[in-house]
Amino acid sequence: MARWTTDDIPHLAGRTAVVTGANSGLGFETALALARAGARVALACRDQAKGGAALDRIRQAVPDADVRLDPLDLADLASVRKFASGFSAEHDGLNILVNNAGVMAIPRRETADGFEMQFGTNHLGHFALTGLLLDRLLARPGARVVTVSSPAAMMGRIRFDDLQGSRRYGKWTAYGQAKLSNQLFALELDRRATDRGVDLVSVAAHPGYAATNLQAVGPRMSGSRIMERLNDLANVVFAQPAADGALPSLYGATAPEVRGGQYFGPDHLFGMRGHPKPVPFVRAARDPETARHLWAVSEKLTGVRFGALDTKG
Secondary structure: OOOOOHHHOOOOOOOEEEEEOOOOHHHHHHHHHHHHOOOEEEEEEOOHHHHHHHHHHHHHHOOOOEEEEEEOOOOOHHHHHHHHHHHHHHOOOOOEEEEOOOOOOOOOOEOOOOOEHHHHHHHHHHHHHHHHOHHHHHOOOOEEEEEEOOHHHHHOOOOOOOOOOOOOOOHHHHHHHHHHHHHHHHHHHHHHHHHOOOOEEEEEEOOOOEOOOHHHHHHHHHOOHHHHHHHHHHHHHOOEOHHHHOHHHHHHHHOOOOOOOOEEEEEEOOOOEEEEEEOOOOHHHHOHHHHHHHHHHHHHHHOOOOHHHOOOO
16 A cells, blocks of 8 residues: 555445535545545535535536535534434435544533533544444445544543543543544444444544644634644644545545554654554554443433444343
């Protein structure tokens, strides 16, 4: 997989993909590349104005693209259910689900359901979405679920006694918990698929340091113009383009040699930039007991069960 690029994506005609947060950054580049390869792509976006602009850009770049825009707010379980219900009514299968959208290091906020925003959006929203689309994924043998994590997962710890950060909140520790949750979810989904003999591929990916709008949101919400400008400068000087940051997700979503339970990230500068390669999960993500506990808690909080993947016994 030396220097894998979007030119290596196989032809995807006849396949259907959903990309969350496809209005900008990594999500947009992921959706664009999948559309170029011939996939039917649903842009699942909270901001419909920005989503519409992204849809127009893809259609301009790929005139024959089969793309559509659908509203999805991962911070609102009612919206997640509405999206999944609408998608399932119109499609008999789903080949690729890229759980990409997220928020990073923001002041404490709560979702519509009362969850801490980073944990609720980055993990619980995607957990629920995947579970609600599971029957459509299982209708396509070899379907892929790519969950986007971050190197920040290494500083994460699952605080089962305070998952919502209601007693103690740190914006970076909350982000680390959410990104560690993404890795635990990707691995547990793979374990359950394997245990049940289901042909479903679950992997994780991280973009390294990519220039997106994500870095500026936290400082903007905190009212820190200085940090917002510093992040903008760092994006220009140090970050790789969003198109490059999307490569690990695209590799996980499309490369024929991918196997469930893998994790992909950039191959240079300590994993901050470059072409995709397999990378190790953080140690805490490889604890099956924690993963099972988080899964059970996530089912309880969201009310979504993965019935076809319930563990034996």
